Amino acid sequence: MLRIHFTDADYAAVRLREGPDAMWETLLSLHALQQCDEALEFGRWRTEVARELDPVAADSLFPLAPPVGYSPDFLTPAGAEGFGSGLERVLATPAGRMVRELGRLRAPADRGRRTRPRPEHHPVRSPLHLLDQQRGHVRKQLREHITRARDA
Template identity: 50%
Template sequence: MLRFHFTADDLARVRISPGPDPMWETLLSAHVVNQRSGAVLLGTWRERVLSGLPPAARMLLRLTPPRGYSPDFLTPATGTDDFEAGLDAVLSTPRARLRHDMSELARGHKPRVWMRDLADGSAPALRGLGVAMRSYYELAVAPYWGDVRAAVDLDRAARTRAWLEGGTEHALRTLHPTIQWQHPVLSVSTTADRDVDLAGRGLLIVPSYFCVRAPITLADADLPPVLLYPIVRRHAGTERGLETRSDGGRQLTALLGRTRAAVLRALGTGATTSELAQRLEISPASASEHATVLRNAGLIASGRDRNTVIHALTPLGQTLLDSCVGRVPAPTSATAGDLA
């Protein structure tokens, strides 16, 4: 069991990441690729990655075993969704941190020569790590980033709603089935037995697409506290982009029309079906129908949070919304012609 011990200051400093973290998604997706046996979630994606993996990328896989320790320096707290900025932070890791993390990874067995060089912070080893991480990311993560972002944003919308409805403690209590909140301790069901005293530092909560087993945190409790948890995988279409590739051109033509543009605008901050109907003064059935068309076109994602269905924009939907702002006014009410 992993236990985070909160003070009153820590409760005031709990925050949720604005989106998926590319460095964490890179590391956690490598964990999935490294799984050797048993049923694997995202199996089609995994096979696609393995079949196209360049030799240079295998260095990263050797640093990210599917179970046990992975170096903390691979997931720096950059506060950005830009992979290149995160990679720069990784390659700028202080030598003392490299040495500490690599010694932890090598505990119990003899490290490879390149691992010793990386622990020493040698320039060639760091360049090799940079090539490995970039080549892996460009194959395994970057082509699917829009799908990853859409699924994480949808889960984040549900968590944000919980915050608004019941405050921080309610949000912590409903975060994930493996996580329990009993003031002042947040307990996470994991194989490790650890206590982390937040000591006023707060906690950054990060929903993750490729975190497919238990929630995860950094091994070094002295680093800024962070908790990654698996998003709930019952959202319509969240696996579509990684497991299949389909042409959405025909569905996109269904978006022509005043009301559906207004629906897209109404979902700028996320909404339930009933909220969407109220905002546009249309029936819940019509709101649900429009949401279905938008979802099939890949412009929104929908998920159930307890008894409520929440809709949120995907990156493609946000792009289309940005192009519509100021040009497609939202109707005060919908007519039969608008719904056609």
């Protein structure tokens, strides 16, 4: 069993945001769209979003955000204030870091095996392509839901 102990200094360092983080909401929404559980909480939302979801965006974004396992850290940059700032930080990710983190992903067909896809064959062909797909996903599917969560 793993035990984690927090000191008073650890607790003092905890900071809470005033509202939801747009980049985390984007990533977690991609996780939720690929799962069939939690129908009571997400069923209606999942149905609405799936009906309008651009298949090209889904093909590009779903492999980056598997519902179980690793998702690249560069997709949720620290210190981003808002979606625009987050996208700028994603775009500014050094190529080496992006390749390393994408290399940790497994292709959907490989999830049961120990092999990993080669980063140059990953569906994200460029940071600009990724940026465009993320922007479209948020604009079409998440804006209303993020606003509702912020106002709650």
